[in-house]
Amino acid sequence: MTRQVDVLVVGAGPAGLVAASLLAATGARVEVLEREQQAGGVPRHCAHRGFGNRPRALTGPAYARLLADAAVRAGADVRTGVTALDWAGPRTLATVGPQGAQALAARAVVLATGARERPRAARLVPGTRPAGVYTTGELQQAVHLYGQHIGTRVVIVGAEDVSYAAADTVRTAGADVVALVTDRPRAQTAPARVVEARLRHRTPLLTCTTVTELLGHGRVSGVRVRHRDGRTATLPCDTVVFTGDFVPDHELARRGALTLDPGTRGPTVDGALRTSRPGVFAAGSLLHAVESADTAAREGAHAATAVRDWLADAEWPGGVPVIAQTPLSRIVPNRVTPGCGLPYLLRTAVPLSRPVLQVSQDGRRLHRERPGPRTVPPHRPLTLGAGWAHRVDPKGGPVRVTLA
Numbered sequence: 001m002t003r004q005v006d007v008l009v010v011g012a013g014p015a016g017l018v019a020a021s022l023l024a025a026t027g028a029r030v031e032v033l034e035r036e037q038q039a040g041g042v043p044r045h046c047a048h049r050g051f052g053n054r055p056r057a058l059t060g061p062a063y064a065r066l067l068a069d070a071a072v073r074a075g076a077d078v079r080t081g082v083t084a085l086d087w088a089g090p091r092t093l094a095t096v097g098p099q100g101a102q103a104l105a106a107r108a109v110v111l112a113t114g115a116r117e118r119p120r121a122a123r124l125v126p127g128t129r130p131a132g133v134y135t136t137g138e139l140q141q142a143v144h145l146y147g148q149h150i151g152t153r154v155v156i157v158g159a160e161d162v163s164y165a166a167a168d169t170v171r172t173a174g175a176d177v178v179a180l181v182t183d184r185p186r187a188q189t190a191p192a193r194v195v196e197a198r199l200r201h202r203t204p205l206l207t208c209t210t211v212t213e214l215l216g217h218g219r220v221s222g223v224r225v226r227h228r229d230g231r232t233a234t235l236p237c238d239t240v241v242f243t244g245d246f247v248p249d250h251e252l253a254r255r256g257a258l259t260l261d262p263g264t265r266g267p268t269v270d271g272a273l274r275t276s277r278p279g280v281f282a283a284g285s286l287l288h289a290v291e292s293a294d295t296a297a298r299e300g301a302h303a304a305t306a307v308r309d310w311l312a313d314a315e316w317p318g319g320v321p322v323i324a325q326t327p328l329s330r331i332v333p334n335r336v337t338p339g340c341g342l343p344y345l346l347r348t349a350v351p352l353s354r355p356v357l358q359v360s361q362d363g364r365r366l367h368r369e370r371p372g373p374r375t376v377p378p379h380r381p382l383t384l385g386a387g388w389a390h391r392v393d394p395k396g397g398p399v400r401v402t403l404a
């Protein structure tokens with residue numbers, strides 16, 4: 001038998017929980033499905049401070065609890081241990097959980113399934129297949145949720161914010177960080193963090209260096225690395241953590257044949273976070289793996305407003321595609337419809353100095369803007385206002401965002 005609710009939210013991370021809180025507060029029947037045993041998403045297993053827009057940032061677990069409690073207090077039914085497996089209709093999901101298999105139909109669905117790091121296999125790293133190989137998410141769950149032993153000497157692949165968070169987790173677990181290894185010329189994080197790791201924790205950072213092979217039978221015994229100048233070395237270790245390289249957790253979106261954006265690999269959305277299917281919305285890291293938790297939460301709130309309008313019989317406009325051109329690597333939202341004010345989030349593949357963004361359609365310039373920071377490093381967010389949307393010809397070609 002198919003159960004009916006007003007709004008079904010898939011994923012109880014910051015995006016899904018905030019959308020659920022706001023919608024439940026309006027009196028809608030809202031059900032949140034979360035495959036883990038606890039609500040909260042990624043922050044649940046991030047022990048460090050840095051979550052929430054407050055003078056004193058919260059730890060991940062405290063932030064997760066705050067959002068989960070707010071959703072329940074607002075009247076949302078947050079069901080943990082329940083996985084949305086597939087679609088059984090345009091807005092009906094096949095689920096499995098403690099009560100077995102169930103079909104749930106809704107007037108609106110919000111996909112907030114987050115993102116995941118690409119594991120070793122997806123990165124095509126050669127070598128043996130020993131135990132002791134993690135992603136950051138797996139490492140953090142092992143240490144912070146289950147108190148498992150993760151080894152003693154750890155090589156961390158990557159040198160972004162998340163890699164340094166992984167290094168902190170390794171030290172919390174009482175293990176040593178052998179080195180952070182990145183094929184880039186420098187770390188992709190705040191300089192202070194790099195200096196602290198080097199001086200306070202004596203953690204070497206190997207730049208321009210690629211992991212070419214994993215070694216060991218049964219358990220990892222080392223990683224072979226190659227420097228850009230051709231030198232090779234073996235780093236003895238018993239654990240390797242592959243960090244960063246996030247991709248949206250888009251399986252459900254793909255199974256539902258929602259249109260995906262080639263730049264983000266998440267579902268395409270307009271400024272109201274409407275996907276290509278009427279009544280199905282998306283928010284958070286599923287759209288842009290990965291920005292801050294507050295960004296995900298803000299999008300959850302934005303999606304809630306759009307869902308309310310949809311439940312009150314709003315239309316579902318198609319919109320015009322928005323494309324970020326090289327060296328800009330992605331843009332969200334990636335469709336433009338009139339009247340939707342969510343700012344556009346971009347990333348660049350190369351460092352930019354005093355960038356100016358230009359928006360055009362069919363050779364007609366719609367807008368020019370100098371975004372906030374003077375210098376923008378790769379893999380950092382870049383924001384473009386949405387005030388030009390009314391100038392887009394709904395019957396014209398794609399809107400292009402370029403560097404002027």
Ligand SMILES: Cc1cc2nc3c(=O)[nH]c(=O)nc-3n(C[C@H](O)[C@H](O)[C@H](O)COP(=O)(O)OP(=O)(O)OC[C@H]3O[C@@H](n4cnc5c(N)ncnc54)[C@H](O)[C@@H]3O)c2cc1C
Binds near residue numbers: 011042043052252
């Ligand atoms: C290691 C690390 C450290 C970070 N540190 C910070 C920080 O200090 N500050 C900060 O602001 N941000 C930080 N972030 C980013 C922040 O965690 C994300 O922006 C935020 O969690 C995104 O929220 P979300 O709701 O989109 O997705 P998520 O938090 O990923 O939640 C998605 C949820 O959906 C569930 N789900 C997925 N598929 C299904 C399905 N089919 N059925 C049921 N449930 C499903 C998942 O289990 C998960 O709980 C960090 C991220 C990482 C990985």
